[in-house]
Structures are given as structure tokens and as C-alpha cells.
Amino acid sequence: MTERYDCTDCNESLYGQKYILKEENPYCIKCYESLFSHNCEVCQKLIACTSKDLSYKDRHWHSDCFLCIKCSRSLADRPFATKDDMLMCTDCYSNEYSSKCHACLKTIMPGSKKMEHKGNSWHENCFTCNRCQQPIGTRSFIQKDASNYCLPCYEKQFALQCIQCKKPITTGGVNYRDQPWHKECFVCIGCKQQLAGQRFTSRDDFAYCFDCFCNLFAKKCAYCTTPISGLGGSKYISFEQRQWHNSCFNCKKCSVSLVGRGFLTCKDDIFCPDCGKDF
Numbered sequence: 001m002t003e004r005y006d007c008t009d010c011n012e013s014l015y016g017q018k019y020i021l022k023e024e025n026p027y028c029i030k031c032y033e034s035l036f037s038h039n040c041e042v043c044q045k046l047i048a049c050t051s052k053d054l055s056y057k058d059r060h061w062h063s064d065c066f067l068c069i070k071c072s073r074s075l076a077d078r079p080f081a082t083k084d085d086m087l088m089c090t091d092c093y094s095n096e097y098s099s100k101c102h103a104c105l106k107t108i109m110p111g112s113k114k115m116e117h118k119g120n121s122w123h124e125n126c127f128t129c130n131r132c133q134q135p136i137g138t139r140s141f142i143q144k145d146a147s148n149y150c151l152p153c154y155e156k157q158f159a160l161q162c163i164q165c166k167k168p169i170t171t172g173g174v175n176y177r178d179q180p181w182h183k184e185c186f187v188c189i190g191c192k193q194q195l196a197g198q199r200f201t202s203r204d205d206f207a208y209c210f211d212c213f214c215n216l217f218a219k220k221c222a223y224c225t226t227p228i229s230g231l232g233g234s235k236y237i238s239f240e241q242r243q244w245h246n247s248c249f250n251c252k253k254c255s256v257s258l259v260g261r262g263f264l265t266c267k268d269d270i271f272c273p274d275c276g277k278d279f
Helices: 029-036 090-097 151-157 210-217
Strands: 019-022 025-028 053-056 059-062 080-083 086-089 114-117 120-123 141-144 147-150 173-176 179-182 200-203 206-209 236-239 242-245 264-266 269-271
Touching (some): 019 029, 025 029, 080 090, 086 090, 141 151, 147 151, 200 210, 206 210
Antiparallel strands (some): 019 025, 080 086, 141 147
16 A cells, blocks of 8 residues: 655645645645745735745845835845835935945945045045045044045144144144143143143243242242232232231231231231230
């Protein structure tokens, strides 16, 4: 007796019939298509097992339905791109969505390397220094007057030179007395701390921070012995080559302020008229 050879799903005999093996199990054409074939994304009809099934990201098409949504050219065996699940040939995609090179004005094709800066795009080989014409790539650059320059070329052509170290100033310079300085070069002549953004003054063409200037040049208060800067409109009292902070100009005995009042002196001390009567 001959062994039967039946469809795995419907059990109909497959002798003399076309069938398809899937995972070593035989299926008649009808059962195979109902169980395993896909519907076309475009026409929604079943993709028969005898037809070519083109798939992309779990979606399926008949070969004749796999077309560019814009120009209707077949995408079978042709590069394509997608936008919002729509299939497009690379030409249509580029015309619709790809950036244009800021230098040569040609389309930057999908998948090709491009450089971007402040909303503009370039082909990698078009993104060059305006002076030396060499590709900038991932190196640092500076944009001036809509042109790009590598740092060495920018420094040669545009950068000011620091009055102190004589090197180019590319970022964060300081202008003092119409002369350019690096921030790190513009320092107090005394303590060497940076002066940019700090209170400072100058003497004999040298810049000093507030503390150094006071310690070196300011007169000392006769009472507290700390410097009297006189900067920023601060007031002080001067008498017979001696100076006092306003807040220190007080009677030695009763501590009343003598600013704007008469006073008496005894050696190095000052007294109000009332306390001075005792001497």
C-alpha cells in the first residue's frame, strides 16, 4: 500500500499537485498562500507564491507595485529612500528633501557625508578654508563675512596680536588704551592676577588691581593704618600730612565723629573741643 502525501493544513492529497515545503512541511498552494503569503502595500491584493515578494521593514509589495511615489519608476533593483513611510527613488528624494551645498549649490545625496554650520550644509569636499582652499573637515574654524577659515589662515589674515605676548588673539580679547590683549595676558603688574572684569587702575602706564594699587601707593589712615584708596568717590580727611578715613576721623576720647566739626590735636591724637579742654 502506497503511503499518502497530504497537505499539512487541509490534508488533501498532494500527489500530482504543486506544493510548497515550509520548515519541511508540505502545503498545497491554496493553503500556503492563505497561511503565509502577504498582501501588497499598494494594491492590497495577495502576493501569490509564484510572484516576486519585495519587502522592506515588514512591509511587502508586488514587484510591479514597488514604485517611487513621485515619478512612478520601479524601485526594484534601484536605490531608494523613505519619507513618512513613502517610497521614493533617490533622485526624487533629493529634489524634495535633501540639502543643497552652500558652496556648489548641488544636491547633497542621501547617505553622503555632509558638513553643517548655522543652518547651512556643504559636501565634505566643498567645506574648505576660503584662504588656503584645503578641506576643513572636523578641524576648528572661524566664520567671517560668510566665509570659513581654518584657524591658521584666520590668524594670519585677520587676528590682532596681543601687545604683551605678540601672539594672535582669536577669542576673548581685552582692549585697554586702544591696545589688544589676551585676557590671560592682561594682569596686575604686582600680583599677576587677571584684570578682565575686575576693578583696576594704572600708574606710570602699568595696570594694578585695586588691592595692589592701594598697598603700593595709597596713603595709610592715621587711625586704622589701612590704605585710603580714594577710588570710587570714597571720601577721606587730610590734615598736616596725615589722612583718615571719614569713618576713622573720631575723637580719641569720646569717639564722636569730627567730620565737619572743629577739633584739637595733641601729638598724634585728635579730640573734639569738649574733650580737648582737659589738655
